[in-house]
Amino acid sequence: MPLYMDVHRNVEGSAKDVAEAHRADLETQGKYGVNYKHYWVDETDGAVFCLFEAPNKEAGAKVHEEAHGLVADEIFEVQQGE
Template sequence: MPLYMDVHTLGDAVSMEDVAKAHAADLQLQDEHDVKYLRYWVDEPGGKIFCLVDAPDAEAANTVHREAHGLVADEIHLVKEGA
């Protein structure tokens, strides 16, 4: 399955706790869309969130975010994992 890195730019600072809650909501819905959220990273003061996800396409990944909490990605990049 393709691997994507999505980027959320919130504009304001974000807490790791709030992102963890949103990620948990993603995990509750991901199976409905054949998506698997793998990891995430947070730039708390910069208000940026980065999510690594296995998904059939970028829209499926964003659909999970939309349905889980409404925070859709501003950018989604098809990526390949290196060693």
């Protein structure tokens, strides 16, 4: 299954807020065949990065939209390096 990294910019919220949003993603992801693997938060710059497997990037976007409404600014298909 393809692997994606999404980027959220200008996020207003703490790492705790992001953790709550991630929990909501995990509760919703099965509906769309998505597997959120990890996320990273940069509170100083207001950025959040999410790594997920999905049939397509639109499925990942739908999970965020339904789970909490915080859609990504960009989604990239990525490959893990060695």
